[in-house]
């Protein structure tokens with residue numbers, strides 16, 4: 674599933690490829706992708722004649738901003754956008770085609786068919802599902818240490834599910850949560866409300882660094898995507914923790930452990946990310962020695 678860095682890369686790529694183009698017609702082949710409006714014919718006719726002004730992003734959602742309309746798109750598991758010339762063979766699993774007046778078209782492909790599109794009047798998109806209740810935007814200037822502490826420090830869940838909750842912070846998924854917790858040296862099952870201020874500050878920095886580096890890595894791969902078939906989607910970043918079970922921790926050399934936290938496959942280093950009770954005992958002993 675694409676997380677913030679992948680969606681941000683798609684956003685930047687789409688900005689290069691389709692901003693300024695005017696939609697001539699739209700065809701929907703799989704109605705269930707379109708969540709708003711209910712009437713698919715209305716979706717198709719309303720978009721015709723509108724020009725793409727900007728591609729925005731909110732969490733893992735793309736905002737395709739037009740003159741007078743906003744299309745909110747979520748790629749979910751396997752959604753892909755590609756730009757083609759009209760007349761290019763339409764590949765399998767193509768569910769929506771946006772034809773532009775310049776002879777090109779934007780196609781939405783989705784093998785798993787979980788992706789969604791919602792059409793709004795400008796500004797309306799933030800007041801309604803699916804964007805209305807979204808939390809902090811971690812690469813925005815508003816994502817300060819104080820805002821992060823406010824959003825997380827009183828949650829009574831384990832830290833990993835708290836970070837995955839899009840109503841607290843947006844954009845993080847299974848991969849980048851594991852990466853950020855490893856960098857911060859925090860066990861994924863640590864109770865969120867038992868983290869020290871220092872741990873939360875480390876975690877805040879780890880989230881920003883992890884996502885920023887991944888966005889930069891994605892940015893450097895944009896060119897090859899655009900020069901290829903114009904298709905964009907997921908790409909593999911160099912990950913320090915996710916998917917490395919059994920391999921040596923890059924910090925201490927101990928094997929990376931895979932477990933399940935909140936129903937999600939979770940990777941961590943038992944040495945660098947000690948469980949809450951152990952880290953608490955160590956702290957008490959340290960404090961005891963100091964006192």
Ligand SMILES: [Zn+2]
Pocket residue numbers: 922923924925926927942943944945946
């Ligand atoms: Zn380690």
